[in-house]
Amino acid sequence: MNEAEPLAGMAGDQVDLEAEFRTSNIQEVLDKLDRELVGLVPVKTRIREIAALLLVDRLRRQFELTSETPTLHMCFTGNPGTGKTTVAMRMGEILKRLGYVREGHLVTVTRDDLVGQYIGHTAPKTKEVIKKAMGGVLFIDEAYYLYKPENERDYGAESIEILLQVMENNRDDLVVILAGYKDKMDRFFQSNPGMRSRIAHHIDFPDYQPGELLSIAKLMLAGQNYQFSAAAEEAFTRYLELRMKLDHFANARSVRNALDRARLRQANRLFGRRSGPMTREDLMTIEAEDVLASRVFQDGKLDRDPQ
Amino acid sequence: MMTNPGNRLTQGQFSFLPDLTDEQITRQIRYALDHGWAVSVEYTDDPHPRNTYWEMFGNPMFDLRDPAGILMEINNCRKTFPHHYIRVTAFNSARGTESPAMSYLVNRPQQEPGFGLVRQEAEGRMMRYTLHAYAADRPEMERY
Numbered sequence: 001m002n003e004a005e006p007l008a009g010m011a012g013d014q015v016d017l018e019a020e021f022r023t024s025n026i027q028e029v030l031d032k033l034d035r036e037l038v039g040l041v042p043v044k045t046r047i048r049e050i051a052a053l054l055l056v057d058r059l060r061r062q063f064e065l066t067s068e069t070p071t072l073h074m075c076f077t078g079n080p081g082t083g084k085t086t087v088a089m090r091m092g093e094i095l096k097r098l099g100y101v102r103e104g105h106l107v108t109v110t111r112d113d114l115v116g117q118y119i120g121h122t123a124p125k126t127k128e129v130i131k132k133a134m135g136g137v138l139f140i141d142e143a144y145y146l147y148k149p150e151n152e153r154d155y156g157a158e159s160i161e162i163l164l165q166v167m168e169n170n171r172d173d174l175v176v177i178l179a180g181y182k183d184k185m186d187r188f189f190q191s192n193p194g195m196r197s198r199i200a201h202h203i204d205f206p207d208y209q210p211g212e213l214l215s216i217a218k219l220m221l222a223g224q225n226y227q228f229s230a231a232a233e234e235a236f237t238r239y240l241e242l243r244m245k246l247d248h249f250a251n252a253r254s255v256r257n258a259l260d261r262a263r264l265r266q267a268n269r270l271f272g273r274r275s276g277p278m279t280r281e282d283l284m285t286i287e288a289e290d291v292l293a294s295r296v297f298q299d300g301k302l303d304r305d306p307q
Numbered sequence: 308m309m310t311n312p313g314n315r316l317t318q319g320q321f322s323f324l325p326d327l328t329d330e331q332i333t334r335q336i337r338y339a340l341d342h343g344w345a346v347s348v349e350y351t352d353d354p355h356p357r358n359t360y361w362e363m364f365g366n367p368m369f370d371l372r373d374p375a376g377i378l379m380e381i382n383n384c385r386k387t388f389p390h391h392y393i394r395v396t397a398f399n400s401a402r403g404t405e406s407p408a409m410s411y412l413v414n415r416p417q418q419e420p421g422f423g424l425v426r427q428e429a430e431g432r433m434m435r436y437t438l439h440a441y442a443a444d445r446p447e448m449e450r451y
Contacts, residue, residue, distance in 0.1 A: 103372045124365070133378070135373025173375040 015059045026051050030096050038219065039212040043087055046203050047094065054098040071200045072100060072175045073167055075143075075189075077182040078205025081251030084179045085139065087205075091177065092137040101175060103135035111145040114159045122155040126162045134266060135174045143178035144188035167198050183295035210240050210253050217255050221286070226263065236262075242296050258294070265290040312331045314421025318333035319394055320411040329378060331407035332395070332413055344408055346377050347368045347398065348384050352450045354419070354440050355424050361394065381413055389417045390451040416451035417443075 021027065030051065033044060053070060060067060072095065076084040089106050096104025109129055117123035120277070130138065148154040167176050178185070178195075182204065189196040208216065214237055221227055228236060231247060239258065268285050270278065317323055327335070339346050347367035351358060364384040368377060377395070384393050393414035396407045420441035427435040442450040 102375075105372050128366070128368075131368060131376030132370055132372070134371070134376040136380075170375070170379075173373070 015062060017055070017059060020055060020059060024055065024097055024099075026055070026094070026097055027118065029090070029097055033090055033094075036062070036098050036123060036219070037083060037086065037090075038215045039208055040087070040205065043083075043203055043205060047087075047091070047203060050201070051094060051098060054095075054100055059255030069172050071167075071171060071198065074201040074203060075179045075185065075197045075199050076176070076177060076179040076203050076205060077185045079181065079207055079251060081210060081255075082205035082207065083252060084205055085141070088137060088139045088177050088179070091175070095137070095175060100172075101136055105133075105136035106139055107133040107139060108139045110141050111156065114140070114146065114163075115155050117155075119155075122158045123162060126159045130162070130166050130170075134170070136174065138174055138176045140176065140178050142180045144180050144184040147192060149191055160195065164194050164198060210237065210244065213240050213251070213255050216252050217259060220256060220259055224263075225284060226259075226286055227284055229285050232286050232291050235288040235291040239291055239294060239296060246296065258291075261294065262286050262290045265293050272304055311421070314419045316392065316412065316415060316419060318356060318410075318412065320409060322412055326415070327411070327413060332381065333374045333378055335409070335411065336377050336395065337399075339409055340371060340374060342397075342399070342408070344397035344399045346371070347396055348377070348380050348393065349396060350384055350388050350393045350414075352388075352391045352416075353443055353448060354392060354422075354444065355438065361392075364388075364393070367398065385414050388414075392416070402407075418451065 028045055030048060033047065037044070050072065050200045057067065057070065074091070076088065085108065088108075090237045092101065092104040107129065113129055114122070114126045116125045146156040146160055148156055163176065166174070176199075178199065180188070194236075214233070217236060218228065218233075236258075240255075241256065243254060248254075263286070269287070269290060270282065311317065315322070317427075321327060336346055345367050347365040349361035350364055351361040365380060368380070371377065381393065381395065391414065392412060394410055394412050397409040399406065399408035422438045422440050425437045425439045427437065429435050
Protein backbone atom coordinates (compact mmCIF):
# COMPACT_ATOMS: atom_id res chain seq x y z
CA MET A 1 0.00 0.00 0.00
CA ASN A 2 3.05 2.22 0.14
CA GLU A 3 3.33 3.02 -3.51
CA ALA A 4 4.26 6.52 -4.42
CA GLU A 5 1.01 8.37 -4.02
CA PRO A 6 0.78 11.31 -6.34
CA LEU A 7 -1.61 13.32 -4.20
CA ALA A 8 -2.82 13.25 -0.65
CA GLY A 9 -6.28 11.73 -0.87
CA MET A 10 -5.63 8.76 -3.11
CA ALA A 11 -6.15 5.19 -1.87
CA GLY A 12 -6.60 2.44 -4.42
CA ASP A 13 -9.81 2.94 -6.28
CA GLN A 14 -11.10 5.70 -4.06
CA VAL A 15 -10.16 9.28 -3.58
CA ASP A 16 -10.77 11.49 -0.64
CA LEU A 17 -12.06 14.85 -1.71
CA GLU A 18 -11.97 16.05 1.86
CA ALA A 19 -8.26 15.29 2.25
CA GLU A 20 -7.51 16.90 -1.06
CA PHE A 21 -9.47 19.96 0.02
CA ARG A 22 -7.57 20.21 3.28
CA THR A 23 -4.10 19.87 1.74
CA SER A 24 -4.81 22.59 -0.79
CA ASN A 25 -5.35 25.14 2.01
CA ILE A 26 -8.11 26.59 -0.08
CA GLN A 27 -10.43 26.97 2.89
CA GLU A 28 -7.98 29.45 4.37
CA VAL A 29 -8.17 31.65 1.30
CA LEU A 30 -11.95 31.40 1.14
CA ASP A 31 -12.23 32.30 4.81
CA LYS A 32 -9.97 35.26 4.27
CA LEU A 33 -12.18 36.30 1.38
CA ASP A 34 -15.24 36.05 3.61
CA ARG A 35 -13.61 38.04 6.38
CA GLU A 36 -12.12 40.82 4.34
CA LEU A 37 -14.74 41.28 1.67
CA VAL A 38 -18.13 42.39 2.87
CA GLY A 39 -21.22 41.32 0.93
CA LEU A 40 -20.61 40.29 -2.69
CA VAL A 41 -22.52 37.04 -2.31
CA PRO A 42 -22.76 36.17 -6.02
CA VAL A 43 -19.03 36.76 -6.43
CA LYS A 44 -18.10 34.54 -3.50
CA THR A 45 -20.44 31.82 -4.69
CA ARG A 46 -18.84 31.81 -8.09
CA ILE A 47 -15.34 31.71 -6.64
CA ARG A 48 -16.33 28.77 -4.48
CA GLU A 49 -17.71 27.01 -7.53
CA ILE A 50 -14.52 27.58 -9.47
CA ALA A 51 -12.45 26.31 -6.55
CA ALA A 52 -14.59 23.17 -6.38
CA LEU A 53 -14.29 22.61 -10.11
CA LEU A 54 -10.51 22.85 -10.04
CA LEU A 55 -10.28 20.49 -7.07
CA VAL A 56 -12.52 17.90 -8.67
CA ASP A 57 -10.54 18.28 -11.87
CA ARG A 58 -7.39 17.44 -9.99
CA LEU A 59 -8.94 14.25 -8.63
CA ARG A 60 -10.24 13.31 -12.05
CA ARG A 61 -6.75 13.56 -13.40
CA GLN A 62 -5.62 10.92 -10.91
CA PHE A 63 -8.02 8.47 -12.55
CA GLU A 64 -6.81 9.70 -15.92
CA LEU A 65 -10.27 10.98 -16.69
CA THR A 66 -8.66 13.69 -18.72
CA SER A 67 -10.69 16.68 -19.59
CA GLU A 68 -9.59 19.88 -21.25
CA THR A 69 -8.09 22.48 -18.98
CA PRO A 70 -11.07 24.59 -18.03
CA THR A 71 -11.05 28.14 -19.34
CA LEU A 72 -10.95 30.55 -16.46
CA HIS A 73 -11.00 33.83 -18.30
CA MET A 74 -13.44 36.08 -16.50
CA CYS A 75 -15.38 39.25 -16.91
CA PHE A 76 -16.15 41.41 -13.89
CA THR A 77 -18.92 43.93 -14.34
CA GLY A 78 -20.18 46.36 -11.76
CA ASN A 79 -20.33 49.95 -10.65
CA PRO A 80 -17.23 51.79 -9.47
CA GLY A 81 -15.93 50.84 -6.07
CA THR A 82 -17.61 47.44 -5.87
CA GLY A 83 -14.34 45.58 -5.38
CA LYS A 84 -13.50 44.33 -8.85
CA THR A 85 -9.76 44.94 -8.56
CA THR A 86 -9.61 43.59 -5.02
CA VAL A 87 -11.27 40.35 -6.06
CA ALA A 88 -9.00 40.06 -9.10
CA MET A 89 -6.02 40.31 -6.79
CA ARG A 90 -7.44 37.52 -4.62
CA MET A 91 -8.18 35.47 -7.71
CA GLY A 92 -4.47 35.22 -8.46
CA GLU A 93 -3.80 33.84 -5.02
CA ILE A 94 -6.69 31.37 -5.17
CA LEU A 95 -5.71 30.07 -8.58
CA LYS A 96 -2.15 29.65 -7.43
CA ARG A 97 -3.23 27.57 -4.45
CA LEU A 98 -5.27 25.40 -6.74
CA GLY A 99 -2.29 24.95 -9.01
CA TYR A 100 -3.97 26.54 -11.99
CA VAL A 101 -1.41 29.33 -12.45
CA ARG A 102 2.25 29.14 -11.48
CA GLU A 103 3.01 32.55 -9.98
CA GLY A 104 -0.34 34.11 -9.17
CA HIS A 105 0.73 37.73 -9.61
CA LEU A 106 -1.61 40.37 -10.96
CA VAL A 107 -0.75 42.66 -13.86
CA THR A 108 -3.22 45.54 -14.12
CA VAL A 109 -3.44 47.31 -17.47
CA THR A 110 -5.71 49.69 -19.32
CA ARG A 111 -5.99 50.59 -22.99
CA ASP A 112 -2.86 52.76 -22.85
CA ASP A 113 -0.66 49.81 -21.93
CA LEU A 114 -1.93 47.60 -24.72
CA VAL A 115 -2.58 49.83 -27.72
CA GLY A 116 0.20 51.60 -29.56
CA GLN A 117 0.27 54.98 -31.24
CA TYR A 118 1.37 54.10 -34.74
CA ILE A 119 1.33 51.17 -37.13
CA GLY A 120 3.42 48.31 -35.83
CA HIS A 121 3.50 49.61 -32.28
CA THR A 122 0.52 47.72 -30.92
CA ALA A 123 1.58 44.12 -31.38
CA PRO A 124 4.92 44.33 -29.52
CA LYS A 125 3.30 46.40 -26.80
CA THR A 126 0.47 43.95 -26.24
CA LYS A 127 2.82 40.99 -26.39
CA GLU A 128 5.13 42.55 -23.82
CA VAL A 129 2.24 42.97 -21.40
CA ILE A 130 1.10 39.41 -22.02
CA LYS A 131 4.60 38.09 -21.38
CA LYS A 132 4.71 39.97 -18.10
CA ALA A 133 1.38 38.52 -17.05
CA MET A 134 2.25 34.92 -17.89
CA GLY A 135 2.04 32.63 -14.92
CA GLY A 136 -0.46 35.00 -13.33
CA VAL A 137 -3.53 37.08 -13.95
CA LEU A 138 -3.89 39.83 -16.56
CA PHE A 139 -6.47 42.35 -15.38
CA ILE A 140 -7.74 44.69 -18.09
CA ASP A 141 -9.60 47.56 -16.51
CA GLU A 142 -12.28 49.31 -18.58
CA ALA A 143 -11.75 46.80 -21.33
CA TYR A 144 -14.42 48.30 -23.59
CA TYR A 145 -12.11 51.19 -24.47
CA LEU A 146 -9.99 48.68 -26.39
CA TYR A 147 -12.59 48.70 -29.12
CA LYS A 148 -13.62 51.99 -30.67
CA PRO A 149 -16.24 51.32 -33.33
CA GLU A 150 -16.39 54.94 -34.43
CA ASN A 151 -12.79 54.81 -35.68
CA GLU A 152 -12.15 51.95 -38.04
CA ARG A 153 -8.42 52.62 -38.10
CA ASP A 154 -8.13 52.32 -34.38
CA TYR A 155 -5.35 49.97 -33.31
CA GLY A 156 -7.43 48.53 -30.48
CA ALA A 157 -8.80 45.83 -32.76
CA GLU A 158 -5.28 44.54 -33.35
CA SER A 159 -4.73 44.31 -29.64
CA ILE A 160 -7.99 42.40 -29.18
CA GLU A 161 -6.95 39.96 -31.89
CA ILE A 162 -3.66 39.19 -30.15
CA LEU A 163 -5.44 38.82 -26.82
CA LEU A 164 -7.94 36.41 -28.30
CA GLN A 165 -5.19 34.30 -29.74
CA VAL A 166 -3.32 34.13 -26.46
CA MET A 167 -6.50 33.44 -24.49
CA GLU A 168 -7.09 30.44 -26.69
CA ASN A 169 -3.55 29.06 -27.10
CA ASN A 170 -1.91 29.86 -23.77
CA ARG A 171 -4.76 28.88 -21.52
CA ASP A 172 -2.51 27.25 -18.95
CA ASP A 173 -0.12 30.20 -18.91
CA LEU A 174 -2.37 33.07 -17.97
CA VAL A 175 -5.88 34.05 -16.92
CA VAL A 176 -7.39 37.17 -18.43
CA ILE A 177 -9.92 39.16 -16.43
CA LEU A 178 -11.82 41.98 -18.10
CA ALA A 179 -13.52 44.57 -15.96
CA GLY A 180 -15.83 47.48 -16.53
CA TYR A 181 -19.31 48.91 -16.22
CA LYS A 182 -22.09 46.54 -17.11
CA ASP A 183 -23.80 48.38 -19.98
CA LYS A 184 -20.58 49.36 -21.75
CA MET A 185 -19.21 45.85 -21.33
CA ASP A 186 -22.34 44.36 -22.87
CA ARG A 187 -21.95 46.62 -25.88
CA PHE A 188 -18.28 45.63 -26.13
CA PHE A 189 -19.20 41.95 -26.21
CA GLN A 190 -21.88 42.52 -28.80
CA SER A 191 -19.33 43.90 -31.21
CA ASN A 192 -16.70 41.29 -30.24
CA PRO A 193 -18.53 37.95 -30.16
CA GLY A 194 -15.20 36.12 -30.22
CA MET A 195 -14.30 37.70 -26.90
CA ARG A 196 -17.62 36.77 -25.34
CA SER A 197 -17.35 33.10 -26.28
CA ARG A 198 -13.84 32.83 -24.90
CA ILE A 199 -14.85 34.08 -21.49
CA ALA A 200 -16.53 31.43 -19.42
CA HIS A 201 -17.32 33.38 -16.30
CA HIS A 202 -19.31 36.58 -16.30
CA ILE A 203 -19.55 37.85 -12.75
CA ASP A 204 -21.70 40.81 -11.82
CA PHE A 205 -20.70 42.82 -8.77
CA PRO A 206 -23.79 44.17 -6.99
CA ASP A 207 -23.89 47.58 -5.32
CA TYR A 208 -23.39 47.58 -1.56
CA GLN A 209 -26.23 48.01 0.92
CA PRO A 210 -25.87 50.77 3.56
CA GLY A 211 -25.21 48.21 6.28
CA GLU A 212 -22.46 46.60 4.22
CA LEU A 213 -20.88 49.98 3.56
CA LEU A 214 -20.74 50.62 7.30
CA SER A 215 -18.99 47.29 7.89
CA ILE A 216 -16.56 48.17 5.12
CA ALA A 217 -15.89 51.52 6.80
CA LYS A 218 -15.19 49.78 10.10
CA LEU A 219 -12.87 47.29 8.41
CA MET A 220 -10.98 50.10 6.72
CA LEU A 221 -10.63 52.01 9.97
CA ALA A 222 -9.50 48.94 11.88
CA GLY A 223 -6.86 48.38 9.23
CA GLN A 224 -5.47 51.85 9.93
CA ASN A 225 -5.86 51.57 13.72
CA TYR A 226 -8.77 53.97 13.99
CA GLN A 227 -12.23 53.45 15.42
CA PHE A 228 -15.61 55.18 15.45
CA SER A 229 -17.08 56.41 18.70
CA ALA A 230 -20.71 55.28 19.16
CA ALA A 231 -22.02 58.69 18.13
CA ALA A 232 -19.71 58.83 15.14
CA GLU A 233 -20.94 55.47 13.94
CA GLU A 234 -24.49 56.69 14.06
CA ALA A 235 -23.47 59.89 12.26
CA PHE A 236 -21.66 57.94 9.58
CA THR A 237 -24.74 55.80 8.97
CA ARG A 238 -26.70 58.98 8.35
CA TYR A 239 -23.88 60.32 6.20
CA LEU A 240 -24.04 57.20 4.02
CA GLU A 241 -27.79 57.52 3.57
CA LEU A 242 -27.41 61.11 2.37
CA ARG A 243 -24.33 60.43 0.30
CA MET A 244 -25.89 57.51 -1.56
CA LYS A 245 -28.57 59.81 -2.95
CA LEU A 246 -26.01 62.24 -4.40
CA ASP A 247 -24.20 61.97 -7.72
CA HIS A 248 -20.93 60.16 -8.27
CA PHE A 249 -21.46 57.68 -5.50
CA ALA A 250 -18.70 55.09 -5.89
CA ASN A 251 -19.51 52.56 -3.20
CA ALA A 252 -16.46 51.50 -1.19
CA ARG A 253 -14.28 54.11 -2.84
CA SER A 254 -16.57 56.89 -1.62
CA VAL A 255 -16.44 55.38 1.84
CA ARG A 256 -12.67 55.43 1.78
CA ASN A 257 -12.57 59.04 0.67
CA ALA A 258 -15.10 60.05 3.33
CA LEU A 259 -12.96 58.34 5.95
CA ASP A 260 -9.83 60.04 4.71
CA ARG A 261 -11.55 63.40 5.13
CA ALA A 262 -12.80 62.43 8.58
CA ARG A 263 -9.26 61.57 9.58
CA LEU A 264 -8.17 64.96 8.34
CA ARG A 265 -10.77 66.69 10.49
CA GLN A 266 -9.91 64.52 13.47
CA ALA A 267 -6.26 65.52 13.20
CA ASN A 268 -7.26 69.15 12.93
CA ARG A 269 -9.52 68.86 15.98
CA LEU A 270 -6.77 67.27 18.05
CA PHE A 271 -4.36 69.92 16.91
CA GLY A 272 -6.80 72.61 18.06
CA ARG A 273 -6.58 71.42 21.66
CA ARG A 274 -2.91 70.55 21.65
CA SER A 275 -2.26 72.20 25.00
CA GLY A 276 -4.31 69.58 26.89
CA PRO A 277 -3.28 65.98 27.64
CA MET A 278 -4.01 63.34 25.01
CA THR A 279 -4.52 59.61 25.38
CA ARG A 280 -3.97 56.76 22.98
CA GLU A 281 -7.76 56.49 22.80
CA ASP A 282 -8.05 60.10 21.63
CA LEU A 283 -5.61 59.51 18.81
CA MET A 284 -7.54 56.46 17.67
CA THR A 285 -11.11 57.66 17.91
CA ILE A 286 -13.08 59.48 15.26
CA GLU A 287 -15.84 61.49 16.90
CA ALA A 288 -19.25 62.41 15.56
CA GLU A 289 -18.21 66.00 14.91
CA ASP A 290 -15.47 64.81 12.52
CA VAL A 291 -18.14 63.16 10.40
CA LEU A 292 -20.84 65.78 10.84
CA ALA A 293 -18.60 68.57 9.54
CA SER A 294 -19.05 67.19 6.04
CA ARG A 295 -20.84 69.43 3.57
CA VAL A 296 -23.16 66.55 2.76
CA PHE A 297 -24.92 67.35 6.04
CA GLN A 298 -24.85 71.11 5.84
CA ASP A 299 -26.15 71.95 2.40
CA GLY A 300 -26.63 68.53 0.84
CA LYS A 301 -23.69 69.05 -1.49
CA LEU A 302 -20.61 67.00 -2.07
CA ASP A 303 -17.38 67.73 -0.32
CA ARG A 304 -14.84 69.35 -2.56
CA ASP A 305 -13.59 66.00 -3.78
CA PRO A 306 -16.28 64.81 -6.24
CA GLN A 307 -15.80 61.16 -5.34
CA MET B 308 42.67 14.53 -34.97
CA MET B 309 38.91 15.09 -34.66
CA THR B 310 38.44 16.63 -31.24
CA ASN B 311 34.90 17.83 -31.82
CA PRO B 312 32.93 15.35 -33.91
CA GLY B 313 30.13 17.02 -35.85
CA ASN B 314 31.92 20.36 -35.46
CA ARG B 315 29.37 21.49 -32.92
CA LEU B 316 29.86 25.08 -31.87
CA THR B 317 30.95 25.20 -28.24
CA GLN B 318 30.12 28.65 -26.93
CA GLY B 319 28.44 29.53 -23.69
CA GLN B 320 27.04 27.20 -21.08
CA PHE B 321 26.01 23.59 -21.71
CA SER B 322 27.47 23.64 -25.21
CA PHE B 323 29.33 20.34 -24.75
CA LEU B 324 26.08 18.65 -23.73
CA PRO B 325 23.34 17.42 -26.02
CA ASP B 326 20.94 20.19 -27.02
CA LEU B 327 18.68 21.34 -24.18
CA THR B 328 15.06 20.32 -24.34
CA ASP B 329 12.36 22.96 -23.93
CA GLU B 330 11.76 21.74 -20.40
CA GLN B 331 15.43 22.13 -19.51
CA ILE B 332 15.49 25.58 -21.09
CA THR B 333 12.45 26.53 -19.00
CA ARG B 334 14.25 25.44 -15.84
CA GLN B 335 17.32 27.51 -16.77
CA ILE B 336 15.16 30.56 -17.49
CA ARG B 337 13.40 30.12 -14.16
CA TYR B 338 16.80 30.12 -12.45
CA ALA B 339 17.64 33.42 -14.15
CA LEU B 340 14.27 34.98 -13.32
CA ASP B 341 14.55 33.90 -9.69
CA HIS B 342 17.77 35.91 -9.52
CA GLY B 343 16.10 38.94 -11.07
CA TRP B 344 18.12 38.88 -14.27
CA ALA B 345 16.69 40.24 -17.51
CA VAL B 346 16.55 37.55 -20.17
CA SER B 347 16.89 38.20 -23.87
CA VAL B 348 17.05 36.17 -27.07
CA GLU B 349 19.80 36.73 -29.66
CA TYR B 350 20.65 35.18 -33.02
CA THR B 351 23.47 35.15 -35.53
CA ASP B 352 24.81 33.15 -38.44
CA ASP B 353 28.44 34.09 -37.92
CA PRO B 354 29.84 31.48 -35.56
CA HIS B 355 33.28 33.06 -35.03
CA PRO B 356 34.10 33.06 -31.30
CA ARG B 357 35.05 36.74 -31.38
CA ASN B 358 31.60 37.64 -32.74
CA THR B 359 30.43 38.84 -29.36
CA TYR B 360 27.45 41.01 -30.17
CA TRP B 361 24.69 39.02 -31.76
CA GLU B 362 21.49 40.37 -33.25
CA MET B 363 18.77 40.84 -30.67
CA PHE B 364 15.39 39.23 -31.29
CA GLY B 365 12.87 41.71 -29.95
CA ASN B 366 13.55 43.68 -26.82
CA PRO B 367 15.19 42.37 -23.69
CA MET B 368 12.44 41.18 -21.36
CA PHE B 369 12.31 42.95 -18.03
CA ASP B 370 9.90 42.37 -15.13
CA LEU B 371 8.86 38.90 -16.18
CA ARG B 372 7.76 36.41 -13.56
CA ASP B 373 7.27 33.27 -15.56
CA PRO B 374 9.45 31.51 -18.18
CA ALA B 375 6.50 30.78 -20.49
CA GLY B 376 6.74 34.21 -22.12
CA ILE B 377 10.44 33.81 -22.89
CA LEU B 378 9.97 30.32 -24.24
CA MET B 379 7.30 31.76 -26.53
CA GLU B 380 9.85 34.31 -27.81
CA ILE B 381 12.47 31.57 -28.30
CA ASN B 382 10.04 29.55 -30.37
CA ASN B 383 9.14 32.63 -32.41
CA CYS B 384 12.83 33.20 -33.07
CA ARG B 385 13.32 29.54 -34.05
CA LYS B 386 10.46 29.86 -36.50
CA THR B 387 11.91 33.04 -38.02
CA PHE B 388 15.54 31.84 -38.12
CA PRO B 389 15.44 28.04 -38.21
CA HIS B 390 19.03 27.75 -39.49
CA HIS B 391 20.70 30.31 -37.24
CA TYR B 392 22.45 30.09 -33.93
CA ILE B 393 20.11 31.32 -31.21
CA ARG B 394 21.20 31.95 -27.67
CA VAL B 395 19.52 33.06 -24.48
CA THR B 396 21.37 35.53 -22.27
CA ALA B 397 20.51 36.65 -18.77
CA PHE B 398 21.74 40.09 -17.83
CA ASN B 399 22.59 40.79 -14.22
CA SER B 400 22.21 44.51 -13.58
CA ALA B 401 23.58 44.42 -10.02
CA ARG B 402 26.07 47.21 -9.44
CA GLY B 403 29.58 45.93 -9.94
CA THR B 404 28.45 43.06 -12.16
CA GLU B 405 26.40 44.67 -14.93
CA SER B 406 27.09 41.95 -17.43
CA PRO B 407 25.55 38.76 -18.76
CA ALA B 408 25.38 36.14 -16.07
CA MET B 409 24.21 33.29 -18.26
CA SER B 410 24.42 32.58 -21.97
CA TYR B 411 23.56 29.35 -23.73
CA LEU B 412 22.62 28.13 -27.19
CA VAL B 413 19.06 27.03 -27.77
CA ASN B 414 19.19 26.51 -31.52
CA ARG B 415 21.91 25.60 -33.98
CA PRO B 416 22.03 24.90 -37.74
CA GLN B 417 21.47 21.32 -38.83
CA GLN B 418 24.86 21.24 -40.57
CA GLU B 419 27.82 22.91 -38.91
CA PRO B 420 30.83 22.79 -41.20
CA GLY B 421 33.11 24.14 -38.47
CA PHE B 422 36.33 26.14 -38.68
CA GLY B 423 39.45 25.95 -40.76
CA LEU B 424 42.90 27.04 -39.66
CA VAL B 425 44.37 29.65 -42.00
CA ARG B 426 48.14 30.10 -41.99
CA GLN B 427 49.68 33.32 -43.17
CA GLU B 428 53.40 33.52 -43.88
CA ALA B 429 54.84 36.78 -42.59
CA GLU B 430 58.32 38.33 -42.42
CA GLY B 431 61.13 35.89 -41.99
CA ARG B 432 59.84 32.52 -40.95
CA MET B 433 57.01 34.00 -38.87
CA MET B 434 53.66 32.28 -39.15
CA ARG B 435 50.33 33.87 -38.29
CA TYR B 436 47.31 31.73 -37.57
CA THR B 437 43.70 32.59 -37.75
CA LEU B 438 40.38 30.78 -37.43
CA HIS B 439 38.02 30.87 -40.35
CA ALA B 440 34.44 29.62 -40.30
CA TYR B 441 33.66 27.78 -43.53
CA ALA B 442 30.10 29.03 -43.33
CA ALA B 443 31.25 32.66 -43.40
CA ASP B 444 32.35 32.31 -47.05
CA ARG B 445 28.76 32.70 -48.13
CA PRO B 446 26.79 35.94 -47.68
CA GLU B 447 24.69 36.56 -44.61
CA MET B 448 21.34 34.69 -44.43
CA GLU B 449 22.64 32.07 -46.90
CA ARG B 450 25.22 30.50 -44.65
CA TYR B 451 23.40 27.44 -43.39
